[in-house]
Amino acid sequence: MPNKPTVKIMLLDDEPFMLRLLARQLENLGFTSLFPHASGAAALEAIAHPAGAPELILLDLNMPEMDGIEFVRHLVEQRYTGSLILISGEDERMLASASKLVQAHRIDVLGHLHKPVQTEALACLLASWQPSLRGAGQVRRKAYGADAVRAAIANGELVNYYQPKVVVGDGRVVGVETLVRWRHPTDGLVYPDQFIAVAEANGLIDDLTHAVLREALAQSRRWADAGLPLKVAINVSMDNLRSLDFADFVSREAASAGVSPADIVLEVTESRLMTDLRVPLEILTRLRLRRFRLSIDDFGTGHSSLVQLRDIPFDELKIDRSFVHHAYADPTLRAIFEANLSLARQLGIEVVAEGVEDDADWNFLRETGCDMTQGYFIARPMPAPDLPGWIDTWRTRLSPRTATELAGAIAP
Ligand code: C2E
Ligand code: MG
Numbered sequence: 001m002p003n004k005p006t007v008k009i010m011l012l013d014d015e016p017f018m019l020r021l022l023a024r025q026l027e028n029l030g031f032t033s034l035f036p037h038a039s040g041a042a043a044l045e046a047i048a049h050p051a052g053a054p055e056l057i058l059l060d061l062n063m064p065e066m067d068g069i070e071f072v073r074h075l076v077e078q079r080y081t082g083s084l085i086l087i088s089g090e091d092e093r094m095l096a097s098a099s100k101l102v103q104a105h106r107i108d109v110l111g112h113l114h115k116p117v118q119t120e121a122l123a124c125l126l127a128s129w130q131p132s133l134r135g136a137g138q139v140r141r142k143a144y145g146a147d148a149v150r151a152a153i154a155n156g157e158l159v160n161y162y163q164p165k166v167v168v169g170d171g172r173v174v175g176v177e178t179l180v181r182w183r184h185p186t187d188g189l190v191y192p193d194q195f196i197a198v199a200e201a202n203g204l205i206d207d208l209t210h211a212v213l214r215e216a217l218a219q220s221r222r223w224a225d226a227g228l229p230l231k232v233a234i235n236v237s238m239d240n241l242r243s244l245d246f247a248d249f250v251s252r253e254a255a256s257a258g259v260s261p262a263d264i265v266l267e268v269t270e271s272r273l274m275t276d277l278r279v280p281l282e283i284l285t286r287l288r289l290r291r292f293r294l295s296i297d298d299f300g301t302g303h304s305s306l307v308q309l310r311d312i313p314f315d316e317l318k319i320d321r322s323f324v325h326h327a328y329a330d331p332t333l334r335a336i337f338e339a340n341l342s343l344a345r346q347l348g349i350e351v352v353a354e355g356v357e358d359d360a361d362w363n364f365l366r367e368t369g370c371d372m373t374q375g376y377f378i379a380r381p382m383p384a385p386d387l388p389g390w391i392d393t394w395r396t397r398l399s400p401r402t403a404t405e406l407a408g409a410i411a412p
């Protein structure tokens, strides 16, 4: 929380009454360095002045001359680095789209408020505001080149992390998703969004997937030998599905690790459009014939869509986290979530909800009849040795009744 009396807050609303009301609410919350403006032009002029930029702007979307959306475009041109709260009498979907638009401009949106603004709602947004931490999320991330990624694979710097997948009904841990990380010798832990696309674009994704798969299968065997039977999911890029050898490679590796195909889930995402689906379709169909489980990942985003669902014999559908987190409170997300769930039900496909981040998400899922879930609320991805200890902790977090049911039974 910023130092309230000194933090500069600009208020922008064409109605003088609303300006006075907002100012009084902020003063009551302890914020006294307030700069009200009744037009976008006046506000921009103030911001352009050296030392005039506020740390937070409360912005009315509906203004007669320059509306809030246009004002945001000018803020971007002026390289505004503060935060923003949107205010409007429009409906929730309109405010949510406007928030998305502002976020796409990389401006930090604390949230949106309906008119008339409730003091508690305003206080709630301000309580979560941490202007000093803003920069942290915005550090420009390092770009890695093909040579660096090639060397990382060759030198064994890639490590698998595993995120638990649990049954929604009773919390049983039935599997894990393998998520690769790069233990960089100088940069620390590097996440897949910084090197998967590089590997795909430079013909390295087969080597990467082979390394991840081999380690995941060996780990699965170790868990099974230790009395921990878990289904292990692996992410497969569409670029892995260009060469017909892939199905044989996966089968061979599973056989030599002694892991049954039914315990291996291949999660497929189509991040960019593939025009010719014949080869991927052949590979996936052959894998399915051999009883590997196929999962459509990030369903509803990118090109992970109904066409794939129509053509590929998936066993599992993962509802993308952007439709899961906060769906309980957002009618649009909830409608999309429920439609996906019902679609999968009718096709006889199991459903995994991704991105359960808090207990409200978890409680929502428990009412929906969704099969499985994963997310930060349950556990973040972790190195393999941490998993048994985490399972013990998870059991104690579940209700006593469920924990008793679970005693000794981790998987079916
Ligand atoms: P994905 O397969 O959809 O994996 C889920 C991602 O969401 C993971 O990010 C995971 O850490 C994150 N996540 C899990 N629970 C939550 C939550 O509650 N909230 C939020 N905000 N995020 C959550 P990660 O590990 O950074 O991986 C990103 C993507 O990179 C993966 O998305 C997957 O598409 C790709 N990827 C990861 N490992 C591999 C791999 O071995 N091969 C390929 N081809 N792609 C991989
Ligand atoms: Mg995945």
Ligand code: MG
Residues within 6 Å of the ligand: 297, 298, 318, 320, 321, 354
């Ligand atoms: Mg996903």
